[in-house]
Amino acid sequence: MEKQFPIQTWVDGNGNITEPSYEEKVTEELTKKFYKHMVRIRTFDRKGISLQRQGRIGTYAPYEGQEASQVGSALALQGEDWMFPSYRDHGATMTFGHSLLNILLFWNGRNEGCVPPEGKNIFPPGIPIATQLPHAVGAAYAEKRKGTDNAAIVYFGDGATSEGDFHEGLNMASVFDAPVVFFNQNNHYAISVPVEKQMKTKTIAQKALAYDIPGVRIDGNDIFAVYFETLKALDRARNGDGPTLIEAVTWRYGAHTTADDPTKYRDQSQSDERRDTTDPLVRLERLMKNQGYFDTQWAEEIQREASEEVDAAVKAMEEFPKADPADIFDHVYETATWSLKEQKENYLQWKRGEPTWKQHQ
Numbered sequence: 547m548e549k550q551f552p553i554q555t556w557v558d559g560n561g562n563i564t565e566p567s568y569e570e571k572v573t574e575e576l577t578k579k580f581y582k583h584m585v586r587i588r589t590f591d592r593k594g595i596s597l598q599r600q601g602r603i604g605t606y607a608p609y610e611g612q613e614a615s616q617v618g619s620a621l622a623l624q625g626e627d628w629m630f631p632s633y634r635d636h637g638a639t640m641t642f643g644h645s646l647l648n649i650l651l652f653w654n655g656r657n658e659g660c661v662p663p664e665g666k667n668i669f670p671p672g673i674p675i676a677t678q679l680p681h682a683v684g685a686a687y688a689e690k691r692k693g694t695d696n697a698a699i700v701y702f703g704d705g706a707t708s709e710g711d712f713h714e715g716l717n718m719a720s721v722f723d724a725p726v727v728f729f730n731q732n733n734h735y736a737i738s739v740p741v742e743k744q745m746k747t748k749t750i751a752q753k754a755l756a757y758d759i760p761g762v763r764i765d766g767n768d769i770f771a772v773y774f775e776t777l778k779a780l781d782r783a784r785n786g787d788g789p790t791l792i793e794a795v796t797w798r799y800g801a802h803t804t805a806d807d808p809t810k811y812r813d814q815s816q817s818d819e820r821r822d823t824t825d826p827l828v829r830l831e832r833l834m835k836n837q838g839y840f841d842t843q844w845a846e847e848i849q850r851e852a853s854e855e856v857d858a859a860v861k862a863m864e865e866f867p868k869a870d871p872a873d874i875f876d877h878v879y880e881t882a883t884w885s886l887k888e889q890k891e892n893y894l895q896w897k898r899g900e901p902t903w904k905q906h907q
Contacts, residue, residue, distance in 0.1 A: 551751040551763040553795055556770035559823050561832025572770055574839045580769045581830050582848050583621065584613040587637035588827065589852040590646065593860065594653065598804045602864070603653045607634045611767075611799040611817075614826035615731050617641050618772030619699060619794075622780055628667040628689070628698035630682040632675075634731075634798075635701040639668050646859035655869035657877065667696075676706035679715030679728065686719070686726035686783070697725040697783040699776070705736020707753065708744055716791065720757040725783035727776060728791045731766060733798040738811035754791040766794030767826040797824065871897070 556568050563569050591610050598606040609616065612634070620641035623629065629642050636649045643666050652659020652671070662668035667685075672678030682700035689696040706712050707730070719726050730750050734741050747753065754761030762779065764771045772794055779790035799817040801808045808814060822828070834840035875882065875890035882890075895902045 547748045547752045551749045551761060551793075553763050553765050554771050554775060555765040555768050556774065557768050557829060557833050559767075559829055559832075561829055561834070561836045563833075568770070571774065572833070572837075574837065576773075577830065577834055577837075577839070578844075579621070580614075580617060580773070581827070581834070581845075582852075583617040583641050584769070584827050584830065585845075585848050586852040586855070587617060587640055588613055589849070590640060590649075590856050591637065593856050594650075595800070595804060597650075597860065598653075602860075603650065604655055605803050605805050606653050607803045608800045609634050609637050609798065611797045611820070611825070612731055612733060613637060614769035614772055614829075615729075615766040615794040615796050616701075618769040619701075619727075619729050619776045619792075622773055622776035623699060624696070624780075625665070626667065626694070626696050627780070628669070628682065628685045628696065630669045630678040630685070630698060630700040631671050632678065632701050632703065632706070633671045633673050634703065635671065638701060639671075642666065642668060644668055646856065647862045650859055650863040651866065654863060654866075655871070656866060657869075657873055658866075672702075676702055676709035676711035676715070678702070679706070679711050680718065682726050682728075683715050683719045683722075683724045683789075686724040686789075687722050690723070690725055690786075695725075695784045697727065697780050699727045699729050699780070701729050701731065703736060704730065704732045704734065704741045704744060704750060705739065706730075707750055708736070716754070716757045716759065716789070719789040720759050723786065723788035725786075726789045727779045727783060728789060729776070730791065730793045732793050732795050735798070735802070735808075735812065737802045737806065738808075740812070749793060751791060751793040759789050759791060761791045761793070763793045763795065766796030767824045767829060769826060769830060 555564050558564055563572055591608050594606045595608055597603045616637035620638040623642060631639050643663055645663055648659050660670035679700050682698045686698035732750055736744055749763055751761035751763040762775055764775050782790060797820050875886055892902045
């Protein structure tokens with residue numbers, strides 16, 4: 547089955563273009579655009595981990611190593627398309643135009659973090675695994691019913707394919723020819739469980755066969771393969787030809803979240819090796835040097851701009867008052883149920899140090 551779904555690569559780990567026919571599309575302008583966005587989201591990710599370690603935000607989900615998958619796919623979208631991220635896809639949402647401030651507010655427990663900029667169709671991050679897939683299909687089908695050419699992209703990890711929502715989403719999209727791209731980032735681990743213990747299938751892309759939709763397997767660390775294959779899938783969706791499942795094979799260097807210790811379940815020397823062999827930014831730099839348009843001064847300026855932008859967003863976040871934990875009870879239903887009111891009151895009593903009804907049992 548791996549032979550039927552080979553990993554597609556445009557630029558290899560040494561920065562060489564793999565097919566002569568690709569050369570005219572691998573332009574200096576596009577490469578530098580990719581590089582700028584990837585530096586920007588990696589800078590944000592490293593700052594996010596630092597902020598959590600300092601107690602300035604809550605638990606954080608890092609994505610370093612997956613920048614090509616997130617930037618390449620997000621840049622393939624059009625302005626009014628829909629994006630349905632998981633909790634690890636804030637690099638994609640940043641690239642699609644989300645506010646860095648609001649992303650930080652999300653990780654700091656504030657409701658504002660779920661609000662995208664005006665005119666951007668970005669769904670709140672899906673925290674329960676795979677729940678965002680049926681939502682994406684619904685939004686895509688609604689656009690089809692309205693007669694627009696807008697499409698949706700939905701992100702999920704390899705572990706999400708073990709959830710019923712994955713199969714329900716693909717089946718519904720297939721039946722209704724919904725204009726949606728299912729973008730799987732196979733980073734090899736669902737928290738601590740390696741992909742070979744998640745499934746017996748050799749690829750995730752082959753799961754598309756069950757729903758009679760195209761399945762594509764790409765090198766998720768090659769931003770050109772990601773970008774152009776996602777463009778192709780989105781064009782197919784806009785033309786009324788239905789959904790596509792893309793498996794982007796990548797790797798997360800660090801922990802599942804900052805509450806996790808990856809050394810407990812894998813040899814971290816694998817990540818050290820991959821930084822030299824498969825890192826998406828290193829690959830892009832090698833390509834630029836091979837093509838003769840890498841400028842050290844320009845790259846340093848890109849890094850400086852990214853750092854300043856992230857630092858400004860952090861400063862703005864910290865000017866907000868601390869989140870009120872009671873807010874989580876107030877925005878579940880338009881009118882709170884009796885049980886929710888009881889839970890809220892019990893929580894507030896506990897916060898005030900007062901006896902709660904549970905303590906009287």
